[in-house]
Amino acid sequence: MAFPEDIFVSKTRDAMKCFILPAVILAPFLNVCCEREGAENDMDEVKVSFDTKSLRAEAVEIGLTDADIDSFNFSVTDSDGVVYDGTFGECPETVTVKAGQCFFSLRSRFYSGPEINSPIYGDDEVIMVEAGEEFEVRLSCRQLTVGVQVLFSDDFEENFPEGFIRLSCRDTLSGKVEYADYPYSEDGFCHFMPGIITVNLMKDGDSSPEFLTGRYCSASDMFSVSVKIAPMEAYGTVKVSADTVRLRYKETYLYGRKRCGLTMFDAVQVTDLGKFDGDTVWVIGYISGCFVNKKWHPEIDSMVVTANIALSPSLNSLSAWPISIASGKCKEMNLKEYPQFFGERVAVRGIAGTLYDMDGMKKSLEYVLL
Numbered sequence: 001m002a003f004p005e006d007i008f009v010s011k012t013r014d015a016m017k018c019f020i021l022p023a024v025i026l027a028p029f030l031n032v033c034c035e036r037e038g039a040e041n042d043m044d045e046v047k048v049s050f051d052t053k054s055l056r057a058e059a060v061e062i063g064l065t066d067a068d069i070d071s072f073n074f075s076v077t078d079s080d081g082v083v084y085d086g087t088f089g090e091c092p093e094t095v096t097v098k099a100g101q102c103f104f105s106l107r108s109r110f111y112s113g114p115e116i117n118s119p120i121y122g123d124d125e126v127i128m129v130e131a132g133e134e135f136e137v138r139l140s141c142r143q144l145t146v147g148v149q150v151l152f153s154d155d156f157e158e159n160f161p162e163g164f165i166r167l168s169c170r171d172t173l174s175g176k177v178e179y180a181d182y183p184y185s186e187d188g189f190c191h192f193m194p195g196i197i198t199v200n201l202m203k204d205g206d207s208s209p210e211f212l213t214g215r216y217c218s219a220s221d222m223f224s225v226s227v228k229i230a231p232m233e234a235y236g237t238v239k240v241s242a243d244t245v246r247l248r249y250k251e252t253y254l255y256g257r258k259r260c261g262l263t264m265f266d267a268v269q270v271t272d273l274g275k276f277d278g279d280t281v282w283v284i285g286y287i288s289g290c291f292v293n294k295k296w297h298p299e300i301d302s303m304v305v306t307a308n309i310a311l312s313p314s315l316n317s318l319s320a321w322p323i324s325i326a327s328g329k330c331k332e333m334n335l336k337e338y339p340q341f342f343g344e345r346v347a348v349r350g351i352a353g354t355l356y357d358m359d360g361m362k363k364s365l366e367y368v369l370l
Helices: 052-061 066-071 154-159 270-276 329-333
Strands: 045-050 073-078 081-087 094-098 100-107 121-129 134-137 146-152 164-170 177-182 190-192 195-202 210-217 222-229 237-242 247-255 280-287 290-292 295-297 308-312 321-324 345-355 358-369
Touching: 045 121, 052 066, 073 094, 081 094, 094 100, 121 134, 146 154, 146 164, 146 195, 154 222, 164 190, 177 190, 195 222, 210 222, 270 280, 270 321, 270 345, 270 358, 290 308, 308 345, 321 345, 329 345, 329 358
Parallel strands: 045 134, 146 222, 222 247, 321 358
Antiparallel strands: 045 094, 073 081, 073 100, 100 121, 146 190, 164 177, 164 195, 195 210, 237 247, 280 308, 280 345, 290 295, 308 321, 345 358
């Protein structure tokens, strides 16, 4: 089923950051009831109905029909298990649930991975109900995914004729990373679940993607990046515009521009750390081991230390720069206790300076896996 890309449900910014919204408790409702076997005389029962008028009105605003809404998957779960699981159109107007916590989930489709021009609409609600009460739950029809679009200039394609863009999204809770390749011929929005989005250049099928830009995106956010070749001394521009239904991020990324390292998504390459001696900057690279006796040790074995990590510009690089992680939150990256960090791409904020007689980061303050 195809859904429109450019109209979405009106929500505040805070509401868009939440996957579970508070239920709306309204007036008495219709009497049609769906009961499980043996529940007829249960004093712990609660009758719940659904405000379908407001849901369908919201759907019309984003270009969906009643038939679209009726085809959405809908499930109701209480403390005893699943009460209903089927299409929204076939669900009774009122269901009977056990008193306590109840979950309601509405989906236009189930997420199986990033897809072009395939947003997911729906809602998740959780309510606490008491025996003998009657509730009406107001469901919304909002975009649950993040849309990412990349537009290319002719000069960029000419400079990298065999290249393409690789999008990635890291779930900030589970740490899971998903990827989607985005060719020059594409111009649609690729939809991920919310997380840290990065836009990376793959040159001639190089196995190590070059980080271009990125952003943390919440549900309903639409992130559009225009990629161009930068003139001398140029800096990229970021434009953020908000309409009544979602946040749209529009960014122009100038390939070859100078980075200042003030933000995570403007992090300097690890090879440039020497240019920022004494400054607090963000740096980006791949964890490629650590430094032992002032020498790069690109392996995970008994010699690994906890005081530093080595950052390299790519996975197959022959060089690395030392990053001190002796204190603070960044100690979590030490490979002795957490060898799974080896090979991860990371952005680190800290104070650039000499470490082990070479350019590096003498004090790290925070990090984000990308």
